[in-house]
Amino acid sequence: MTEVKNTEAIIEIGNLRKSFGNLEVLKDVSLKLFNGENLVVLGKSGSGKSVLIKCIVRLLSPNEGTIKVLGKDVKKLDRNDLAEIRQKIGFLFQSGALYDSMDVKQNLEFPLIRIRKKLTQKQRNEKIEEVLENVGLLDAINKMPSELSGGMRKRISLARTLIIDPMIMLYDEPTTGLDPVTSDEISLLINDVKKKYKTSSLIITHDIECARATADRLIMLHDGAVYKEGKIDEFEKSTDTLIKSFFK
Amino acid sequence: MRRIKPVIKVIPVIRSATINLSEKTIDKTIKASSFLEEVANFILFILRTFKETFSRKFEFREFFRQCFQIGYKSLPLISITGAIMGLVLTIQSRPILVTFGAVTLLPSMVAISLIREIGPVITALICAGKIGSGIGAELGSMKVTEQIDAMEVSSTNPMRFLVVTRVLATTLMLPLLVLYADAWGILGSWIAINIKGDVSFVLFSSQAFGYLKFIDFLPAVVKTFFFGAVIGLVGSYKGYTAGRGTESVGIAANSAVVLASLLVIIVDMIAVQITDMLI
Ligand SMILES: Nc1ncnc2c1ncn2[C@@H]1O[C@H](COP(=O)(O)OP(=O)(O)O)[C@@H](O)[C@H]1O
Numbered sequence: 001m002t003e004v005k006n007t008e009a010i011i012e013i014g015n016l017r018k019s020f021g022n023l024e025v026l027k028d029v030s031l032k033l034f035n036g037e038n039l040v041v042l043g044k045s046g047s048g049k050s051v052l053i054k055c056i057v058r059l060l061s062p063n064e065g066t067i068k069v070l071g072k073d074v075k076k077l078d079r080n081d082l083a084e085i086r087q088k089i090g091f092l093f094q095s096g097a098l099y100d101s102m103d104v105k106q107n108l109e110f111p112l113i114r115i116r117k118k119l120t121q122k123q124r125n126e127k128i129e130e131v132l133e134n135v136g137l138l139d140a141i142n143k144m145p146s147e148l149s150g151g152m153r154k155r156i157s158l159a160r161t162l163i164i165d166p167m168i169m170l171y172d173e174p175t176t177g178l179d180p181v182t183s184d185e186i187s188l189l190i191n192d193v194k195k196k197y198k199t200s201s202l203i204i205t206h207d208i209e210c211a212r213a214t215a216d217r218l219i220m221l222h223d224g225a226v227y228k229e230g231k232i233d234e235f236e237k238s239t240d241t242l243i244k245s246f247f248k
Numbered sequence: 249m250r251r252i253k254p255v256i257k258v259i260p261v262i263r264s265a266t267i268n269l270s271e272k273t274i275d276k277t278i279k280a281s282s283f284l285e286e287v288a289n290f291i292l293f294i295l296r297t298f299k300e301t302f303s304r305k306f307e308f309r310e311f312f313r314q315c316f317q318i319g320y321k322s323l324p325l326i327s328i329t330g331a332i333m334g335l336v337l338t339i340q341s342r343p344i345l346v347t348f349g350a351v352t353l354l355p356s357m358v359a360i361s362l363i364r365e366i367g368p369v370i371t372a373l374i375c376a377g378k379i380g381s382g383i384g385a386e387l388g389s390m391k392v393t394e395q396i397d398a399m400e401v402s403s404t405n406p407m408r409f410l411v412v413t414r415v416l417a418t419t420l421m422l423p424l425l426v427l428y429a430d431a432w433g434i435l436g437s438w439i440a441i442n443i444k445g446d447v448s449f450v451l452f453s454s455q456a457f458g459y460l461k462f463i464d465f466l467p468a469v470v471k472t473f474f475f476g477a478v479i480g481l482v483g484s485y486k487g488y489t490a491g492r493g494t495e496s497v498g499i500a501a502n503s504a505v506v507l508a509s510l511l512v513i514i515v516d517m518i519a520v521q522i523t524d525m526l527i
């Protein structure tokens with residue numbers, strides 16, 4: 001795996017602009033994710049947070065600006081290099097995105113079969129058990145996604161992203177739609193992942209409790225641009241009305 | 249995901265035009281251009297599916313799963329409609345043949361119309377409803393819940409995994425389903441004839457197949473491959489390009505059925521014209 005120094009930016013976004021037709025979602029966003037940190041990106045619904053992280057893995061192409069992941073410009077990668085970068089990134093989708101037609105085991109096997117091609121069936125099973133244990137859901141292995149609760153779905157999808165040992169984690173609203181207790185459990189899990197897997201994480205959220213629990217540093221998006229950047233207590237103490245409306 | 253770029257960009261040109269166009273004209277032009285855009289996108293989608301079909305990696309497991317889903321699971325529905333088609337067709341045709349004193353031709357007339365036209369078209373329309381809407385809804389909900397995105401970041405080409413397998417499965421399964429429906433239709437016809445008389449199945453089938461030539465058969469089978477491809481492509485296209493809210497799943501399923509049925513009829517018309525010219 002690529003060695004990265006502590007001060008180096010894992011993800012570096014510069015002057016990103018993205019619009020859909022006449023709707024300009026991101027006007028000018030620049031940010032850096034450093035090695036080993038949890039960076040929380042705050043913003044209200046519809047402020048383009050999901051669009052931002054989808055641009056990082058090139059599920060969407062930006063209109064302007066640069067995105068560098070591990071020093072490589074995502075826009076200029078060819079198919080193979082893009083696949084290689086994507087394999088280092090774990091993407092936890094807002095809706096969980098578990099495959100409905102497959103049970104939990106098949107869901108977890110899916111990326112494993114396609115990305116870690118050399119593993120034997122036995123090694124695969126061990127890996128599946130390991131990640132399920134890490135998210136505390138070993139007994140759900142034969143369930144279908146439709147039988148799982150919201151919190152369990154999030155955990156299983158987290159397990160599915162962890163199974164390929166990502167260097168970078170992108171969390172899209174990991175706690176949205178969950179009750180406060182489950183949200184706290186997910187926040188703890190995010191911190192666990194950081195410790196166990198030594199990941200650098202970008203956490204997109206509008207849930208302040210989750211931000212408090214996980215953030216090393218925060219960035220707030222507003223009106224398609226970075227509104228404020230800083231540590232959590234700088235945000236808590238801020239007198240700005242917009243920031244205050246978040247930190248009630 | 250790479251989005252398919254719309255080809256026609258008329259709207260901005262019109263909006264900034266200095267000529268004074270009436271509201272109605274602008275409205276009509278926008279409608280026409282979005283229709284053409286849709287057609288262009290669909291053609292690009294077909295070309296991409298075609299390209300991905302002949303790429304090196306083929307998803308065999310998903311393909312067989314789809315064949316099972318699409319073929320095997322449609323059998324009960326197809327059996328019932330097939331048998332009723334034969335039954336009804338026979339009962340309805342009998343009086344006119346009695347008038348002409350040609351009742352002995354009834355089995356072969358039914359067999360010919362079933363195999364040449366009614367079997368393929370009715371089966372294809374039923375499948376457009378069942379399979380087309382199924383694919384549209386399934387892919388649509390996968391799109392809305394980001395499952396297609398998740399596949400893409402797991403080093404899997406969703407066009408290849410989801411679309412190619414489904415289109416190939418419908419293309420191969422539909423001809424089989426049609427033949428199966430034809431068989432039930434013939435059986436239904438025999439039952440209908442036996443309601444008013446007593447004809448053994450051996451005599452019935454020698455009458456039914458006596459006038460049937462290979463040339464009746466071939467074009468009918470060939471066109472069912474196209475029907476299958478149309479159903480798979482339209483269902484996949486509508487699902488794959490579904491919008492972003494949950495309501496777009498319903499829209500995708502619904503418009504898949506409408507468009508697939510329409511295209512089946514149009515393809516049938518073209519097929520009949522071509523057959524007519526060649527024979
Ligand atoms: N693929 C897309 N096509 C068109 N509009 C989109 C697309 N994705 C997002 N948008 C629009 O971009 C805006 C921001 O969306 P999103 O990033 O999902 O917000 P959030 O910050 O809640 O995650 C919304 O207005 C949404 O309608």
Ligand SMILES: [Mg+2]
Pocket residue numbers: 049050051094172173
């Ligand atoms: Mg979002």
